Amino acid sequence: MSPTDLISRLDTSEVRGALLPGFALGDTTWFRVGGNAELYFQPADAEDLSDFLRRLPAEVPITLVGLGSNLLVREGGVPGVTIRLSQKGFGGARPIGGSRLEIGAAIADKQVARAALDAAIAGFAFYFGIPGGIGGALRMNAGANGGETSAQVIEVRAMNRAGEILTLSKADMAWSYRHCGAPDDLIFLSAVMEGTPGDPEAIKAEMDKVVEHREAAQPIRSKTGGSTFKNPPGASAWQVIDAAGCRGLTVGGAHVSPMHCNFLINEGDASAYDIELLGETVRARVLAAAGIRLDWEIKRLGVFAPGREIAPFLGA
Template sequence: MSGTDALLPPVNGKLTANAPLAPLVWFKAGGAAQWLFEPKDTADLQAFLAALDPAMPVMALGLGSNMIVRDGGVPGVVVRLGKPFAKVTALDDVTLECGGGASGILVSSTARDKGIAGTEFLRSIPGTVGGFVRMNGGAYGGEVKDILVSCDVVLRSGERVTLANEELGYTYRHSTLPEGCVVVAARFKGRPGDPAAIQAEMDRISASREASQPLRSKTGGSTFKNPPGHSAWKLVDEAGCRGLQIGGAQVSEKHTNFLLNTGEATAAEIEALGEEVRRRVKESSGVTLEWEIQRVGEFARTPDDQRVGISK
């Protein structure tokens, strides 16, 4: 670690050096964070970022459900929002105030209890509000851009700002949120609904996921974005990649747009498998698949300073 490590600002929350990230991400693979910061509240996060060396990288981590953390770990500070950021309350008859660390299950369940329809799709996305807002999370016909009113973010400078939906530049699984910022809250607007009907729709979505996705595996969710006019899983299947393996990483037999860690896969093996799938799909169909899964951190290095397990 560098000499700047000793100069990190004081915190009221928890700051851990060399914190393993594999236990915190769904793939259960990858390296450590140079620093893992779990702020006590928004003021704690603001003060820390304001005083932090501007050269120190900052990355937010939610449930780690759609992420590959490379084996060399993540330099700088990884910010993880815990219970203080996981509250969901009703602002009015159709609007929810959601903490950046709140899960999709909590948001949709609270909406149901308040008779607010329109957020049911969040039940099917294993992530937190911060990740949903950044990635324009969506499934089963709904997207965050359809329900977001505004969000509060703490910029890398420590300044807290409120951004309206139209300021986020939403496209498919993408926003223009500033690099290094952390989403600490968001407001979602639905429509009046019957709690029983909302629950029925959530049940339908849950059953559909259970039938089609490898939910009890070490996975990262949807690996590739659906190209215009195509389904990623179908392109992968047609390229002959169902069940394809590299080391401990495998393309799911149940849903070919999911990669699995079958046991002790390295992050390098998982990423290499994804790149091999992309190569075969391009060769088979002419379509270039784009990663939906975030790949973060540094590759592990050999004594010769070469990447491990990644073909060029």
């Protein structure tokens, strides 16, 4: 189905947000590669999102994306409707008493760390080193530098496919390492998160250490999706990748970072196919060398272009 065909089937008379057929979704990712969204929707606010979902036919698939930092869009594009929440409608982080913040799902993690600093709330400095948004952090239990999203959350507001708003407890989120067990079709809108009273100078010093560590150890100024694979039990992903001889490994315009082996880099002319093929080559080599099956941390969306399919572990 073409984007024009899809939008012609929908009741968009009351949509207030941006609704764009054939949107170049790959251009919004940090890798800067990949295909188009069949239909892209950026709702004005929660009411606009709810109205749209209630009118959307049940057979039309929905894909939710965030800031694009941990995302690879396949060349065949993303069927159905791709939804991205706006900062204006779903951003912000405000103190709500004690050491709690109410945080919108579309706000960048780094901005949350700054808001907590302004409010003299400790426990959020680790977000200063995560290049994503809170919606993604909730979905994957993002963490760094000893901090983790699940430790901070009190409750989460979410919207289901029917356009209904739900409140989820920490137990409802069913978190584990880099994973959330809440239903995949829920769209996270905001969260109440809690830290502890802190000294602004100490919080700022902790944030500075986070930045120093990232700049020294990670290729943060390259076109990359961040950490590519989850750490396997009892090991670090970069170490098993290095031991398998993958440091600097290249496929097309993509290569494994010599600085940090768990980062894949687009040198400027890589395709989504190059990047995913490189990732699966790394997984295959680690499996052969160490018997470890690395799991992707980067989210891969959409369908392969015809003739450019890639089997997991290269079919091993």
